[in-house]
Amino acid sequence: MVLAGCSSRSAPAPVESRGSTGTANRPADTGGSRAPVVNAGDSKSQSRPLNSGDPRPQTHQVSKGDTLYSIALEYGFDYRELASWNQLGDVNVIRIGQVLRLTPPGGEGGMVTRPLDSALSIEVIEGPKAVRLPYSEQALAQMKAADSKPLPTKPNVPAKPADTKPADTKPTDPKPADGKPADSKPDDKPAKTNPPGEDDENLAWQWPAQGKVLRGFNEASQAKGIDVGGSKGTAVMAAEGGKVVYAGSNLRGYGKFVIIKHNKLFLSVYAHNDKLLVKEGQQVNKGQKIAEMGDSEADQVKLHFEIRRYGKPVDPQKLLPAN
Structure with missing residues (x-):
């Protein structure tokens, strides 16, 4: 759906929030919908473990201007999770007044079962099968004779000696044969790092782009992140490792943008890009190039960057290292 006026450089579309009355790509329908309605009184569908530390509500009632993408961003979820939990056949079809579940069916609790480890199997020694005999002095003698025989044991097989072939001790020449220094071209891919823990509060954030901060965080004025200036094509990098849960342009005011979910608590947003990679x-991985800076739905070339905890915007400059 093409939005009139979105391409104007003099009047960029505002970043959309749930309370906005602006339209987005396929907003909530006012008529019927194929999507089922979750009963708000169904405690099984809304259960969230006590003392989980998660401040998010268990359900969300769709209002005018909502899309599944905006709802997922608001609460810090992958939109496909919400679609699955609410059995939505089309992620673009929700209706005003519909109550959406914000927890998995049955809640997040439950018992986890694991298969037996085959390496921990128990060895069972099979003896001769018992033969039932009528009582007699001869049968008793046979049973005593059988009990006195030792159980068969496995023969001891000597271990195969290790290969003692001496290692090649030929010294290596630190220089190439032609005398020229080796090519030391750096690897443009960041080193693979372990992803953050699911409940980790202290992530090792890095700046997503090189440039001057054009506008700081101010939630009261709808500035839910910071704007970093630069030139078209400037590298936009992942501020932490995680999973890309969105890459597109289906949310008004963000242009071409990427959302990375780092763990249960945090996700980050990278908006107004020229190209998504x-x-x-x-x-x-942290530091991996994910996009190129641009001016999609913006009045100038810049990166709009957000960090959200449980979907609530927080000041990125309080978490990023000092410049």
Whole structure:
């Protein structure tokens, strides 16, 4: 759906929030919908473990201007999780007044079962099968004779000696044969790092782009992140490792943008790009190039960057290292 006026450089579309009355790509329908309605009184569908520390509500009632993408961003979820939990056949079809579940069916609790480890199997020694005999002095003698025989044991097989072939001790020449220094071209891919823990509060954030901060965080004025200036094509990098849960342009005011979910608590947003270099479902490392800076739905070339905890915007400059 093409939005009139979105391409104007003099009047960029505002970043959309749930309370906004602006329209987005396929907003909530006012008529019927194929999507089922979750009963708000169904405690099984809304259960969230006590003392989980998660401040998010258990359900969300769709209002005018909502899309599944905006709802997922608001609460810090992958939009495909919400679609699955609410059995939505079309992620673009929700209706005003519909109550959406914000927890998995049955809640997050439950018992986890694991298969037996085959390496821990128990060895069972099979003896001769018992033969039932009528009582007699001869049968008793046979049973005593059988009990006195030792159980068969496995023969001891000597271990195969290790290969003692001496290692090649020929010294290596640190220089190439032609005398020229080796090519020391750096690897443009970041080193693979372990992803953050699911409940980790202290992530090792890095700046997503090189440039001057044009506007700081101010939630009261709808500035839910910071704007970093730069030139078109400037590298936009993942501020932490995680999974790409969105890559597209279906949310008004963000242009071409990427959302990375780092763990249960945090996700980060990278907006107004010229080119997206990652796909949904892709795992990325901290420092990996994910996009190129642009001015999509913006009045100038810049990166709009957000960090959200449980979906609530927080000041990125309080978490990023000092410049």
